[in-house]
Amino acid sequence: MAPWVSAKAKVQLRLAIQRLRTLQEKKSAQAKTARRDIALLLEKGKIETARIKVENIIHEDIYVELLELLELYCELLHARFSLLDQNTKEPDPGVSEGVCSVVYAAPRTELKELHVLREMLMHKYGREFSVGVMENRDGCVNERVAKKLVVFTPAPELVDAYLAEIAKGYGVKWTAPSSTSDSDDTGGEGGVKESSMEKTPAAQSPMSAEKISAEARSAGVRTPKLPELPPTEDDDEPKAPAPVDEFEALAKRFEALKKR
Numbered sequence: 001m002a003p004w005v006s007a008k009a010k011v012q013l014r015l016a017i018q019r020l021r022t023l024q025e026k027k028s029a030q031a032k033t034a035r036r037d038i039a040l041l042l043e044k045g046k047i048e049t050a051r052i053k054v055e056n057i058i059h060e061d062i063y064v065e066l067l068e069l070l071e072l073y074c075e076l077l078h079a080r081f082s083l084l085d086q087n088t089k090e091p092d093p094g095v096s097e098g099v100c101s102v103v104y105a106a107p108r109t110e111l112k113e114l115h116v117l118r119e120m121l122m123h124k125y126g127r128e129f130s131v132g133v134m135e136n137r138d139g140c141v142n143e144r145v146a147k148k149l150v151v152f153t154p155a156p157e158l159v160d161a162y163l164a165e166i167a168k169g170y171g172v173k174w175t176a177p178s179s180t181s182d183s184d185d186t187g188g189e190g191g192v193k194e195s196s197m198e199k200t201p202a203a204q205s206p207m208s209a210e211k212i213s214a215e216a217r218s219a220g221v222r223t224p225k226l227p228e229l230p231p232t233e234d235d236d237e238p239k240a241p242a243p244v245d246e247f248e249a250l251a252k253r254f255e256a257l258k259k260r
Helices: 006-044 047-079 093-108 112-134 143-148 156-169 177-182 209-218 246-258
Strands: none
Touching (some): 006 156, 047 093, 047 156, 093 112, 093 143
């Protein structure tokens, strides 16, 4: 187990933040390619194969949100490093949630930098504290982090909602089986219509996360709001200047995540 050394811990936090950002970008790019492949499967009428691939996309979307949360917590720990570096048996309340979330979630990620940071935190606060965190005693781990680590099979309604939005985004005219009886335009098994896969304006529109969340709630599935498809260059808006106060900036980002 890596010992706690202040200078090394601070460097490890910076490395973890950089790697978390890089992995999020990589996963987002892979998801975009996967959605394109699913749209092709829908056009060819391979509905069951598309469903299986969509389940993987749903899990990957949740994983990316977990990485985003962990990035924010690492930034918080870095910004409040003076509190983290105190010689105490338990973390200061100002960094406690971040410490617990990193210790709890790091083993479920593929980031070596985060694993090393976890070992350093466990060494600093001791075995008893670490065991308590892994058991999530007293709900010390952020609830949203804990939920994203729950393994589940996506409900059929959620899968259909994803498929419908992917089809809409890439100009494939497809309707979920449950809706075929209400539509006279569907054709072929599973409601697949003849369509050209040429890029249309709709193919470049972002995924409707609100609709997916609504479908999930109506199906009784407790899942977080899922990320949208990456916007195109035409959809990019000028970025606002970064807030001067880094604590205020972090607070706003946490607040934005809570609203999902």
